[in-house]
Amino acid sequence: MKIVIKGVKTMQNCFSIDFLTINVKNISSEELLILLCDSVSNKDLSVENFAFREFGGMRGYSRSYAFLNEDFIRLSFHPEHPDFGVSIQLTGQGCKYLTEKDFINLVLAIRHKEKPYSITRLDIAYDDFKRVLPLQEMYQAVDNFIDYNTSISTKINRTSLQFYNGMFNNIRYKNFEIGTRTSTGRVRLYDKRAEQKIDELDYWYRLELExxxxxxxxxxxxFVDGHSLSDLYISALNSILRFVDDRYEGNGKAHCPNAIWYDEFLVELGNCSSKSIFRE
Known part of the structure; x- marks a missing residue:
């Protein structure tokens, strides 16, 4: 079954959900599996295409259902511990089977059943094919943050920041990551072209929020209640970190205005009407 990577075919910059884990309580695995399949428009996602496994797809669970007997869409549960709930996990590959409307329909269906649910992990990607990302300014700000604790306002410890350098198809790239697996927010900037080993492209970067x-x-x-992915993405990004104007750091970075280049980048992404909805 062929997977089409969102955005690549049209080479248009786009936002997308790239990883999702939902835990649902007071529901059987079979009921949640049917709910998932009934909520999506892709007819390949049918109950018959999920294989039962006598091992958990996620830590702490002992049983699972896996789409096409693979790991990119799976439901995990523990028959002896129903209090654990049932968890749906979609990796980046799995998310490509769902449209934005499908994600909304799934959550609405869970709400309609009046089942308690929690979103334990969500990755949102911004894919850039048109060189919108201000890479050099970001690299310099990250260097300043590492060396002098300037240029970035965040509550994440700078010791968690990592750079990765490499080359693919004779093109050098530089990736960085801010945050840890225990952070409520994590930011990754990386060369998606190199990661996917796509020879036909000379540029494709992704700025991803975990x-x-x-x-x-x-x-x-x-998102389910009607806010756009772009507005929520910008709001979530700003709740994790901001690139600030160093000239005002005497007042404390939390009170510094954004760097001009960062504000220009946010305008390119789209206006954000929900700047204060996420905890910093």
Whole structure:
């Protein structure tokens, strides 16, 4: 079954959900599996195409259902511990089977059943094919943050920041990551062209947010209630970090205005009407 990577075919910059984990309580695995399949428009996602496995697809679970007997869409549960709930996990590959409307329909269906649910992890990607990302300014700000604790306002410890350098198809790239697996918000900038080993492209960067706990829950709830992915993405990004104007750092970075180049980048992404909805 062929997977078409969102955005690549049209080479248009886009936002997308790239990883999702939902835990649902007071529901059987079979009921949630049917709910998932009934909520999506892709007819390949049918109950018959999920294989039962006598091992958990996620840590702490002992049983699972896996789409096409693969790991990119799976439901995990523990028959002896129904209090664990049932978890749906979609990796980046799995998310490509769902449209934005499908994600909304799934959450609405869970709400309609009046089942308690939590979004334990959510990755949101911005794919850039048109060189919108201000890479050099970001690299310099990250260097300043590492060396002098300037240029970036965030509550994440700078020791968690990592750079990765490499080359693919004779083109050098530089990736960075801010945050840890325990952070409620994490930011990754990387060369997607190199990661996917796509020879036909000379540029494709991704700025990805990994959200957990209250950030992931707030994002999905607001998305389902009608906020756009672009507005929520900008709001979530600003709740994790901001690139600030160093000239004002005497007042404390939290009170510094954004760097001019960062504001221009946010305008390129789209206006944000929900700047204060995420906890910093």
């Amino acid at each position: 959200l957990r706990q209250e950030k992931s829950q707030a994002f999905i709830d607001l």
